[in-house]
Amino acid sequence: MAKVKFNNKDAVFFNALRERVDAYFKQNKIAPTGNFKLFSKTAILVASIVFLYVALVTEMFSNVWVNVFLCMLMGVNVAAIGFNVMHDGAHGSYSKYKWINEVMGHSLNILGGSVFMWKQKHNIAHHTYTNIEGHDDDIDAGSMLRMHKDQPKLPMHRFQHIYGLFLYGFLYGYWVFYTDYYKYFTGQVSENVPLRKMKTHEHIIFWVSKVVNFTLSVIIPIAFLGFTKFIIGYSILLFTGGVVISVVFQLAHIVEDAHFFAPDTKGLTVVEAEWAVYQLNTTVDFAPNSRFLTWLLGGLNFQVIHHLFPKISHVHYPEIRKIVQKTCDEYGVAYRTFPTMWGAFKSHMIYLKQTGQAA
Numbered sequence: 001m002a003k004v005k006f007n008n009k010d011a012v013f014f015n016a017l018r019e020r021v022d023a024y025f026k027q028n029k030i031a032p033t034g035n036f037k038l039f040s041k042t043a044i045l046v047a048s049i050v051f052l053y054v055a056l057v058t059e060m061f062s063n064v065w066v067n068v069f070l071c072m073l074m075g076v077n078v079a080a081i082g083f084n085v086m087h088d089g090a091h092g093s094y095s096k097y098k099w100i101n102e103v104m105g106h107s108l109n110i111l112g113g114s115v116f117m118w119k120q121k122h123n124i125a126h127h128t129y130t131n132i133e134g135h136d137d138d139i140d141a142g143s144m145l146r147m148h149k150d151q152p153k154l155p156m157h158r159f160q161h162i163y164g165l166f167l168y169g170f171l172y173g174y175w176v177f178y179t180d181y182y183k184y185f186t187g188q189v190s191e192n193v194p195l196r197k198m199k200t201h202e203h204i205i206f207w208v209s210k211v212v213n214f215t216l217s218v219i220i221p222i223a224f225l226g227f228t229k230f231i232i233g234y235s236i237l238l239f240t241g242g243v244v245i246s247v248v249f250q251l252a253h254i255v256e257d258a259h260f261f262a263p264d265t266k267g268l269t270v271v272e273a274e275w276a277v278y279q280l281n282t283t284v285d286f287a288p289n290s291r292f293l294t295w296l297l298g299g300l301n302f303q304v305i306h307h308l309f310p311k312i313s314h315v316h317y318p319e320i321r322k323i324v325q326k327t328c329d330e331y332g333v334a335y336r337t338f339p340t341m342w343g344a345f346k347s348h349m350i351y352l353k354q355t356g357q358a359a
């Protein structure tokens with residue numbers, strides 16, 4: 001495996017930034033973890049998903065289009081719990097209490113994933129080696145999508161900006177029914193990243209959560225609704241969730257302006273930038289002024305801030321952003337932001353098209 005090292009010898013930019021961010025929390029006497037905003041959001045998202053589940057399983061509404069809409073809404077709700085509750089919990093930023101972070105992180109297990117697998121892939125592979133080919137499996141979507149010029153090109157990639165969005169829809173179902181098991185049985189997070197050896201309780205949690213999720217999302221709905229209604233509803237839910245999760249993550253790293261990096265296949269490669277500057281080169285923010293998106297996306301529209309300070313809860317990102325912007329201006333570091341989500345989406349589509357057609 002090729003080793004990648006960042007030039008952190010004199011991390012002048014990040015040291016200054018960290019000092020200012022620390023001072024912000026000290027001066028305002030607030031903790032960098034979650035606050036009432038996050039707890040109330042958690043209550044709303046959990047209440048709404050329970051309501052949607054009961055409404056769909058018991059056929060509270062007879063109109064078929066209402067039910068289709070509710071399935072889509074539930075897909076968005078699943079993604080929102082992932083963005084707001086699970087993601088903060090898994091990074092340890094939801095609460096100052098470790099056990100609360102563990103509980104919140106495990107909301108992913110109820111929704112069909114595995115927080116153990118997620119941490120391996122996300123906290124280590126993705127956060128450290130953002131956009132580095134062979135290390136960051138967020139830019140590795142299998143052979144059907146070419147996310148980076150160093151990935152092999154197939155004739156079909158010419159059309160990937162057309163079928164890409166459709167493929168994204170399969171991400172969630174694929175994850176629940178395939179990816180986690182693949183990692184579990186092969187012991188690999190991605191090509192270059194081995195899975196940490198699992199402890200006994202981690203094996204038990206993995207299997208118990210898969211059974212709980214299967215019971216909630218397959219067995220109970222079939223018992224109430226029969227197979228046909230179930231499979232239509234569940235497919236709509238999985239597809240919507242997949243599109244929302246993929247698009248939100250892709251927009252932050254895979255747009256025209258973001259940089260990619262391919263290390264040598266052998267030996268040690270040094271990235272001639274300090275880690276924090278590298279993060280700013282590979283990541284973008286979008287829609288920073290949209291209160292609705294900031295609420296719904298768990299701060300993932302402030303992905304730059306999240307990558308610089310993953311241990312700070314997303315509810316603080318709008319304020320931290322101001323400090324980062326000011327420090328970037330002073331140190332001459334570019335900070336990329338798309339004013340709207342639509343702008344970032346268009347850029348992502350253009351990127352897919354260019355990468356699919358480039359030599």
Ligand SMILES: [Zn+2]
Pocket residue numbers: 087091122127306310
């Ligand atoms: Zn993260």
